[in-house]
Each structure stands twice: as structure tokens, then as C-alpha cells.
Amino acid sequence: MKNSQELFLLETLETMFDVPTYLYLIDGKKLFYKNSLDEEYTKTGYNSELNSEITKESVYNFVKGYFAYSIRWNGPPTFNSAGYLNKKDLESIVSEIREEINVSKKEGLSTANHFTEYLESQSLDPKPTGDNKYLWQANCPFSKGKHFMIISTETNTFGCGWCKKKGDEKDLKKYLKK
Numbered sequence: 001m002k003n004s005q006e007l008f009l010l011e012t013l014e015t016m017f018d019v020p021t022y023l024y025l026i027d028g029k030k031l032f033y034k035n036s037l038d039e040e041y042t043k044t045g046y047n048s049e050l051n052s053e054i055t056k057e058s059v060y061n062f063v064k065g066y067f068a069y070s071i072r073w074n075g076p077p078t079f080n081s082a083g084y085l086n087k088k089d090l091e092s093i094v095s096e097i098r099e100e101i102n103v104s105k106k107e108g109l110s111t112a113n114h115f116t117e118y119l120e121s122q123s124l125d126p127k128p129t130g131d132n133k134y135l136w137q138a139n140c141p142f143s144k145g146k147h148f149m150i151i152s153t154e155t156n157t158f159g160c161g162w163c164k165k166k167g168d169e170k171d172l173k174k175y176l177k178k
């Protein structure tokens, strides 16, 4: 990362462990972070690039895209110190993301069907993830509910990446009746 141009964006605290996270825009394009200032940069896992000039608006929207992606694993970020973006920016990013997630969860509820009703009847607590309207999650019965499995209300299928199980409604009924 030598000779690269860095723009310090802001410092947040990771929700779970309260670890400080310093977010940088590198070479005007990619997001990297550090957990302490003397550390090397780490890729964020967010693969989009900023493909326009650095302005308050373009950086705001780019960082919003990043947090919309990371919020699923890390939860909403907490502000710790300002760089190119400040506390007000982060608060408004988080509230816009929350609003968008709520809208798409509501859209998701409109795809409830016989499969989600069946999951409900088995107390697996199905709910839309908010990623797209056909994507739901439910407690994974193969692990006795230790994690979620993914449900598609478009194809009426389920899949659990941890348990390596997938199938359709019939398969699940067969398993649960054992």
C-alpha cells in the first residue's frame, strides 16, 4: 500500500466488541479499514469502487452502500470520530439504511405463502431478510435453531450453508415428521 493516496473517512466502533474501526478511501476508489492506526490496511469485503470524483455527495453515497452491505454482519455502526464524514453524516446514513431495510422487509411480507405459513406452523419464525422481496430467513431446524437458514418464497426452497442442507417444502416436511 506504499505510495497510495489515503483519505480518512471516519472512525466507528464495531457493535459487538466496541473495536475502533478507521475507514479509509484509498486512491479515490476502494474502501479499506484499520483497527488501530499503526496497523496495515485491510480490505473491507465491499467490492464496489467509487467511480466518480470525490465530493461530499459521492463519498456519502459510497459509504452508505458499504454500511448497507456490512450492517447484516456487523449491525449498525456507532460513530467515534470524524474524518471526511462527520457524526451527522453517519447518523443520516444509518437512518436512511434502516428506512430502506424496513421498506424491503414490508415488500418481503407481501410474498408470504403456503411455505412461510408452514414454517410458521413449525415455530421456525420465518421473516423477510430485506435483501430482496423473495428472500426470507427462518430458524434452521437441522441445527435446532442455532442459526438461520435462507428461504426463497419464489422457488419455495430452503438452504443452510452451515448444515449443508437444501431442498424444497416437501423435503422439509419429510425431515420434520421424522
Ligand SMILES: [Zn+2]
Pocket: 140, 141, 142, 143, 147, 148, 149, 160, 161, 162, 163, 164
Ligand atoms: Zn443449519
